[in-house]
Amino acid sequence: MKTVGVLALQGDFEAHRKALEEAAGAGEGVRAVEVRSAAQLETCDGLIIPGGESTTMMKLLGEENLLEPIRSFGATKPIYGTCAGAILLARDVSHPAQASLGLMDIDVERNAYGRQVDSHIARLAYAGGEMEAVFIRAPIIRRVGAEARVLAMHRGDPVWVEQGRHTVTTFHPELAADRSVHRRFLGKL
Ligand code: GLN
Secondary structure (H helix, E strand, O other), X not given: OEEEEEEOOXXXXXXXXXXXXXXXXXXXXXXXXXXXXXXXXXOXXXXXXXXXXXXXXXXXXXXXXXXXXXXXXXXXXXEEEEOHHHHHHOOEEEOOOOOOOOOOOEEEEOOOOOOOOOEEEEEEEEOOEEEEEEEEOOOEEEEEOOOOEEEEEEOOEEEEEEEOOEEEEOOOHHXXXXXXXXHHHHOOO
């Protein structure tokens, strides 16, 4: 039985919990738990940082003394960041600039789609087929390091990227039906 934590300081825990269960299917056994403390993080084999507001999340992580525990967790265990979570995992954040965990060699620009299209649903092509991708005030990944691998693009920009054990998506797969992103993440546990 593997345990996946979903950071639950802010943002949508419940949709990721359901998505994890659906991705695991019967048999394999994946338990999803809410993470609000370093002690809870220690019980996990992997962590999801959900969407939400990255500035608020960084502030709360600092207040709860979770920044260093998550950084050292990420040195050996997989982390998947969705949207605001992707911003937290990035090395450099702009528009506006803010601190981050820097666990992946990518640079992101926050709220980069502009007012007209700041939230939209798109069809996304990836190696396994096509999926629906929900973008909500999403960042754009402006630079991807040599070690990182782009798994899907949207309007010419990478939107699903992994680097070793870590993954980011700038869209919200937990809000759509396709479980490929969660399934691939579970494969890294
Ligand atoms: N716009 C948010 C931020 O910059 C991210 C939005 C999301 O996670 N859906 O933190």
